[in-house]
Every structure is written in C-alpha cells, then in structure tokens.
Amino acid sequence: MEGELAHIGAGLAAIGSGAAAIGVGHVAGNFLAGALRNPSAAAGQTATLFIGIAFAEALGIFSFLVALLLMFAV
Amino acid sequence: MAGEANSESGGLEFHPLDQFEVHRIFGEGPIHWYTITNVTMWMAIAVVCIVLLLVIGTRKRAVVPNRTQSVAETLYGFVYTMVEDVTGKDGIKYFPYIFTLFIFILISNFLGLLPMAFTTTSHIAVTAILAFAVFFTVTILGFFKNGAAFLGLFWVSSAPLALRPILAVIEIISYFVRPVSHSIRLAGNLMAGHAVLKVFAGFAQVGLIVAPVAILGVVAIYALEVLVSAIQAYVFTILTCVYLKDALHPSH
Numbered sequence: 440m441e442g443e444l445a446h447i448g449a450g451l452a453a454i455g456s457g458a459a460a461i462g463v464g465h466v467a468g469n470f471l472a473g474a475l476r477n478p479s480a481a482a483g484q485t486a487t488l489f490i491g492i493a494f495a496e497a498l499g500i501f502s503f504l505v506a507l508l509l510m511f512a513v
Numbered sequence: 514m515a516g517e518a519n520s521e522s523g524g525l526e527f528h529p530l531d532q533f534e535v536h537r538i539f540g541e542g543p544i545h546w547y548t549i550t551n552v553t554m555w556m557a558i559a560v561v562c563i564v565l566l567l568v569i570g571t572r573k574r575a576v577v578p579n580r581t582q583s584v585a586e587t588l589y590g591f592v593y594t595m596v597e598d599v600t601g602k603d604g605i606k607y608f609p610y611i612f613t614l615f616i617f618i619l620i621s622n623f624l625g626l627l628p629m630a631f632t633t634t635s636h637i638a639v640t641a642i643l644a645f646a647v648f649f650t651v652t653i654l655g656f657f658k659n660g661a662a663f664l665g666l667f668w669v670s671s672a673p674l675a676l677r678p679i680l681a682v683i684e685i686i687s688y689f690v691r692p693v694s695h696s697i698r699l700a701g702n703l704m705a706g707h708a709v710l711k712v713f714a715g716f717a718q719v720g721l722i723v724a725p726v727a728i729l730g731v732v733a734i735y736a737l738e739v740l741v742s743a744i745q746a747y748v749f750t751i752l753t754c755v756y757l758k759d760a761l762h763p764s765h
Contacts, residue, residue, distance in 0.1 A: 486595070486598075486599075486751060489744065489747065489748060489751070490748060490751060490752065490755075493698065493744070493745070493748035493752075496702070497694060497697070497698035497701070497702070500697075500698065500701040500702050500705050501697060501701060503701070503705050504697075504701045504704070504705060507529070507530065507704075507705065507708055511527070511528075511529060511530045512530060
C-alpha cells in the first residue's frame with residue numbers, strides 16, 4: 440500500500456514541474472516581447488533574464504526532487 | 514538515499530539515485546572525515562583541472578594568446594565584467610572569491626558530465642557549504658561596512674508607513690531563505706538532471722525497438738545537461754554578486 444501511495448504522491452508532485460514550465464515560459468516570453476520592441480536595450484538585460492529563469496526553474500526543480508525522492512527513496 | 518526501486522513493476526529495474534552514493538575508494542570500513550571517498554577524489558580532479566587551465570594555460574603570458582590562454586582569459590573577463598557591473602567598483606576586491614566559486618562550480622559540473630564520473634556539486638552537503646559561506650561572508654561584511662545601517666535593507670522606505678513592519682518581517686524571512694534556495698537550486702538542478710539521464714538510459718532495457726529511442730533521449734538530455742551545468746554556475750555566481758551588492762550598498 441505504501442508503495443502505491445508513494446507512486447501516486449510522486450505523480451502529484453510532478454505537476455509542480457509543469458507549473459515551473461509555465462513560469463519559465465512567462466519570464467522568457469515577456470523578455471522576448473520587450474526585446475523585440477527595444478532590441479538595443481535587450482542586450483543589457485540578458486543577465487536579469489537568466490536570473491529570472493533560474494528562480495522560476497528552481498522551484499520546479501524542488502517539486503521534481505520531491506517526486507524523485509518519493510519514487511526511489513521511500 | 515538508498516536508491517532502491519521499491520517495486521519492480523513489469524520487471525524493469527531503475528536505480529537512478531545509486532550514482533549519488535558516497536563510498537570509499539581504498540579499503541573497507543566506516544567513512545571518517547579524513548577518508549578518501551569518491552567525493553574527495555573528484556574534487557581533487559576538479560582542482561587539478563582548474564590549475565591546468567588557469568595556471569599552466571596562461572604560463573607563457575603571450576600577447577597573442579594560444580587556445581588555452583584564450584579560454585582562461587575569456588572566463589576571467591566574463592566574471593570580471595559581471596562583478597563590476599553588479600557590485601560596482603568597490604566590489605572588485607571580492608573578485609578572487611567570486612571567481613573561485615564560479616570556476617569551481619563550472620568545472621565540477623562539467624566533470625560530472627563525463628561517463629562514470631561523480632558530480633560533487635549535486636550533493637546538498639557541498640552546495641550548502643558554498644551557499645552558507647556566501648551568506649555568512651555577505652552578512653558579516655554588511656555589518657562591518659555599514660554598521661547598524663545594514664538593517665536598512667529590511668526597512669522598505671518606499672512603502673507606506675503602516676505596511677513597513679509587515680514588509681520588514683517578510684524581508685527578513687526572505688533574507689534568511691536566501692542560502693537555502695541558493696544551495697538547493699544548484700544541487701537540485703544537477704541531481705535532477707543526472708537522475709533523468711539514468712532513467713532515460715534505463716528505458717533502453719524495455720526492448721530492442723525502444724532502445725534507439727531511449728539512446729536518442731539520452732543524447733538530448735545530455736545536451737540540456739551541458740547547458741544547465743554552465744547556466745547554474747553562472748546563476749550561482751551572479752546571485753552571489755547580487756547579495757554582495759546588497760551588503761555593500763544596503764538600500765530599498
């Protein structure tokens with residue numbers, strides 16, 4: 440029973456990875472929209488872009504970590 | 514983490530977390546703090562690679578650089594402009610520390626990509642020490658440089674007066690969460706990437722038809738891992754620079 444519940448929990452935790460995908464796409468899409476309006480200012484903001492992507496992705500990685508731990512370490 | 518699949522459904526065996534086990538290299542017995550383990554060995558290999566790249570590569574100090582010197586100079590210039598842009602002129606004196614962080618994480622990440630290699634930065638123990646070292650350095654530096662004015666970091670003067678206490682509590686909590694997220698981001702990204710590699714490789718055991726697809730999947734994830742390794746080293750370093758800037762010039 441515990442094995443099955445752990446697997447179900449892992450599947451639920453993987454929904455967080457989908458949420459991270461939405462977040463990263465949001466950040467990158469807004470950057471793209473701004474960069475197409477003002478290309479010369481876009482080059483200076485690539486650092487901010489990467490920091491934003493990393494923040495959004497980190498939280499998705501946390502939930503993926505939970506899924507992995509439930510699958511293989513519980 | 515035992516890394517054992519708790520049920521082998523349909524006869525497939527997946528052990529993607531076994532690669533993160535720490536074990537001795539020489540002899541048997543318990544692991545003390547002075548034991549040479551695979552973590553120690555791969556950290557030593559990383560240091561040797563860094564010395565080969567940066568020290569031996571730039572030994573000739575040619576005005577027209579050869580390839581190794583060119584790579585070393587590119588890395589140096591990249592981190593130098595990053596530190597200068599983010600922290601300003603008075604942050605340059607912390608450049609050696611930040612460059613050490615960057616090159617160690619970069620080379621450790623890249624070395625972990627070799628087959629049969631061990632990624633030292635995928636362990637939360639390693640990245641937590643790196644992140645907490647940054648946190649303590651930055652906090653102590655902030656108090657030395659600014660005294661009590663460092664606490665102005667938490668007092669948001671651009672908000673209405675009634676909201677400031679609540680915002681101060683939120684700011685303090687998010688300040689103390691910084692080393693946690695800083696460390697877990699690096700460790701989680703690398704551990705997740707390598708575990709996914711092993712899972713995709715495990716799919717090849719399903720059958721002869723599925724095996725080439727699984728191998729193509731491994732190649733694709735591998736390319737993503739190369740990108741993620743470089744980006745995570747960059748993100749760790751630039752966040753360190755941002756925290757340093759907050760410590761040197763606390764303002765809101």
